Amino acid sequence: MKTKTKKRLAGAAGILIILCLLLAVDAFTGDPLSRAWAEGRALHRAETLYPGQKFHVTSSYSGQFFRYGATVQSATSTDTHFDVTTNFWLFTEDRAEEQVENRWNTCYRMGEEGADKIAKILARDAPELTLAGVYGGEMGTVELDLAWEPDGDGSGRSTPENYLENFPLDGSFDPSVLQKVPSRICLQVLWDGAPAQEDLDNVLHTVKQVMEANNLPVTYYDVTLVPMDGYNSHEELLDMVVESGPVATSDIA
Helix, strand or coil: CHHHHHHHHHHHHHHHHHHHHHHHHHHHHCCHHHHHHHHHHHHHHHHHHCCCCCEEEEEEEECHHHEEEEEEEECCCCCCEEEEEEECCCEEEECHHHHHHCCHHHHHHHHHHHHHHHHHHHHHHCCCCEEECCCCCCCCCEEEEECEECCCCCCCEECHHHHHHHCCCCCCCCHHHHHCCCEEEEEEEEECCCCCHHHHHHHHHHHHHHHHHCCCCCCEEEEEEEECCCCCCHHHHHHHCEECCCEEHHHCC
16 A cells, blocks of 8 residues: 555656646746637737727737737727737736827827838938938838927937827828927938038038928937948947937027
């Protein structure tokens, strides 16, 4: 009897060890069944918050430490998309208030539409300026941040929740919004040789003139001049870059 009991205990201990190892692996890598479960819960959460709308999952991610995330998108509303996370298979939370109701999605999308419009205007009215991707990659050459307010250290952030009436859900970008909310435009301009502060001042003046001539009065201009040559290392390049930081339009001559 004692031998059988020991075998049973050893078997149970082995099963327990295997389960613990499986849980440990699952905590770091996740598993497809749990992810599918979390996606289903995300869809249920979305359709509960927005009855009458159909949603689909555009992406899902993570799985580490039993935390799964999914982004859900409405089939009938461009701006109604948000992230939902499920912890330990049962506890679900979402970012619908921040991303949809506080109009972050709308603000960001309108900013992209406005940036595309501004890039085309600058290419037409200031062809002497060679614009690079705003973050150095193959992306848009202009960044337009709507409802942008500088904070204490000057880095700033968009606060569409303070200007909700100007960001109707699924509404298109209207240039008149620039007269109603603060905004910032960011540009990187490629420069022949080493740029100086005087060059930066001239570029700021040119961009401001073009913007205002086209009834696009932004509140802040953030321009960076990046040399195309004249350096031998990345460190030398960084030393030659000239940045304005966010400059109020009233401070540009």
